[in-house]
Amino acid sequence: MNRLPSQSTLENAGEGARQVAELFYAMTIGGAVIWLIVIGLAVYAIFQPTRHNAIKTRLLVIGGGAVFPTIVLTGLLSYGLAMLPDLQRPAPEGSQVIEVAGVRWWWRVTYRLPTGDRIETANEIHLPVNEAVEFKLTSEDVIHTFWIPSIGGKVDMIPGRENRLKLFPTKVGHYRGVCAEFCGAAHAQMSFDVIVETREEFDKWLSQLQTPAAGQSHRGHAVFAGRGCGACHSIRGTSSDGVVGPDLTHVGSRRSIGAAILPNEPANLKHWIRNTCEVKPGVEMPSFEAISSDELDALVDYLGSLR
């Protein structure tokens, strides 16, 4: 059985997530110790038969009830706050910059290239391992939150504002990112794939991403154009240049469809095109229920060839 990509801060693969996990463990252990002390004192108070010493009791109330919690809270607050400056520091000059826009309910991902060009993809983010990456986060409709639990902390995406986030992935692998702010009916179906790979693999993928799509003579391309898919979706190198939905130039090479809700397999793609609104309630794309099997086969074959 295939293992699903990790979506846990405790199984961390990034600098930010490691620190968040450490904070979690410190809080959990600290909380457990305090709980044991409080319950231990309660048990002691119940079973201690003789009258307590008045001065010691007063000291315990002041010390245990006010001084000790203040010291513990100050320690925890300082520990948590001390992590922030490093996590918030922008990635060094020359780092890869990736713009991500939250859209109900998918992710528009744009890579800024060293040449100044920008290249768009969707719902899948590739990152080079052991390098800082700078994210510029925006929203096109409502408030979303960008979160890759295994790699770092989460940051809100707010309409009309650009927030930034630095991530530093440390382990090659396949991870899952999610929207962490309720944003409507299909909020739980707004995910994305994150692939952390070596610099060589990343460069290869990025140069592949820049190439326009091939296969315009494919019959599925005619179905795509004839059914009006290009009004919403872009396929670079063809006349389809819609910006309402995800860019599909290399959709065949992606691991999943529908914002990481189904594996990218022909059967799933067919199910998605015919029953879009059933698979993802509230989605803007209409269900193409009336498409013939023949057309659907050609279309899915074409989309699968866009690698």
Place this chain on the structure above:
Amino acid sequence: MSKPMERHAQSEPRPMRQQLWWIALGPSIWAVHFLACYLTAAIWCEKFASAGSANSPLWWLIGVYSVIALVGLIVVSVMSFRSFRRGDPPVSYDFDDPHERTPFLGFTAYLLSLLSIVATLFTVLVFLLVRSCD
């Protein structure tokens, strides 16, 4: 000695320290300090700060706010402690007359002002540990 209700009816207009408002003073100083720090930092970071820039005017302003707030809180706590410890050792404060009201208000205000001092120092801690506007 007259009954508590009679004493209540005869009581003179009370000074500030014997009014219920007194206990809100400590938390109010904390709240105003918090709001002032928040607004100042928000405006400074949005309008004047750039990446990696020194934020010394911001630190000065936060420092001035904090000194004023802490001096105010210490004064309130000392005055409250004196009200609390005035007269006999505290008993249960059941009646609304100056004899019982003053220590009750003093004790409550004293504890709240101590809490406000801690809360104000926590606000300052944020500025000490997170030094940038990033």
